Amino acid sequence: MSAILPSANAVPNASQKPQRRVRSKGFSFARLGIYAFLISAAIFFLLPLYIMLTTSVKSMDEIRMGNIFALPQQFSLEAWTIAWSSACTGIDCEGIRGGFMNSVAIAIPSTLIPIFLGALNGYALSFWRPRGANILFGILMVGAFIPLQVMIFPLVRILASIDLYSSLPGIVLVHTVFSMPVMTLLFRNYYSTIPHELFQAARIDGGGFIRIFVQLVLPMSTPIIVVAVIMQLTGVWNDYILGLVFAGREHLPMTVQLNNVINTTTGTRMYNVNMAATILTSLVPLTLYFVSGRWFVRGIAAGAVKG
The missing domain is CATH 1.10.3720.10 (MetI-like)
Known part of the structure; x- marks a missing residue:
């Protein structure tokens, strides 16, 4: 009978809490790869949006300087106003608000x-x-x-x-x-x-x-x-x-109407207006x-x- 009874050392103490396995928060190649992938994906998707936003608030003189990644020297929402209310979509020049x-x-x-x-x-x-x-x-x-x-x-x-x-x-x-x-x-x-x-x-x-x-x-x-x-x-x-x-x-x-604004063949191509119209559409x-x-x-x- 005593052979099947647990020993005193084998009886768990009620005051003792079960030990939990603590995960290591140190360096690991798997975690590094996950973060690298997430950062790369974020840059891939956010970079075009950043370029469109910054270009839409620049003047055409600043855009012609060629540095598309630079922040605007003079912030202006004129291109947004033109894209919304007066950009030409074919023969009509009432912007994309009708669309x-x-x-x-x-x-x-x-x-x-x-x-x-x-x-x-x-x-x-x-x-x-x-x-x-x-x-x-x-x-x-x-x-x-x-x-x-x-x-x-x-x-x-x-x-x-x-x-x-x-x-x-x-x-x-x-x-x-x-x-x-x-x-x-x-x-x-x-x-x-x-x-x-x-x-x-x-x-x-x-x-x-x-x-x-x-x-x-x-x-x-x-x-x-x-x-x-x-x-x-x-x-x-x-x-x-x-x-x-x-x-x-x-x-x-x-x-x-956005396609008509961007692909117009009359006048100077207004890149800031095109970017503003694209953002408004999306x-x-x-x-x-x-x-x-x-x-x-x-x-x-x-x-x-x-x-």
């Missing part, structure tokens, strides 16, 4: 509609499993990898036949069509991580298709909705070719990433790229 309003009018419905439809499709393909759901999902995935240039001419003919070509509803419809495969993939993969028992309990309680979607699924979708908003809004805002082809002269987005995506970057990472980690 900003056009981009807002295009981006808001082109973001909300695809996200709602993608969430609805992902919900249906994840929980309800209608007949032919796998075939439909496969078709959507094939559509996600077809280059949009292949479908531009057929879409031009289709929209022209229904009187939507060169109109705001037409460009919104085009963005919605091209974004549906990716939005459906995002929401389907996210909803596939939700326990099916929760969905089955809601059905037992009398919930139908729409009620479960609105009252149960959507409130749980905040992380993936933020991811979808960032991806879709950034893609629509930065789009050039679809806006050029389908928006029409009255609804040209900011990116098209302010919305930059602000979106800085404000909601934490939510984007959370949505990705919660299942946006799983499945």
Whole structure:
């Protein structure tokens, strides 16, 4: 009996705390490599932004000196004012402010509609499993990898036949069509991580298709909705070719007007105005990433790229 009892030395003392392994904080090649990579990546991405910012607040005489890395000797926002209100975008010299309003009018419905439809499709393909759901999902995935240039001419003919070509509803419809495969993939993969028992309990309680979607699924979708908003809004805002082809002269987005400002062939090339116009055009995506970057990472980690 005494042979199986622990000895007095083997009995742990309650007052003794378990020892924790302390990680060494000294020098290591792995840590040095990580910091070197992070610093190099930061310089790679921030250096162009620094050059654009400093160039946009310099005068043309200072820019002609050739030192693009130097800080401005005389700080001036005149180039920003010209880019916003009086730069020539073709035959019009009203700046890119009109393009900003056009981009807002295009981006808001082109973001909300695809996200709602993608969430609805992902919900249906994840929980309800209608007949032919796998075939439909496969078709959507094939559509996600077809280059949009292949479908531009057929879409031009289709929209022209229904009187939507060169109109705001037409460009919104085009963005919605091209974004549906990716939005459906995002929401389907996210909803596939939700326990099916929760969905089955809601059905037992009398919930139908729409009620479960609105009252149960959507409130749980905040992380993936933020991811979808960032991806879709950034893609629509930065789009050039679809806006050029389908928006029409009255609804040209900011990116098209920026191209017209930079590639103008009349007069002296104003590099400070070009840089200011470029920064103004990219302010919305930059602000979106800085404000909601934490939510984007959370949505990705919660299942946006799983499945």
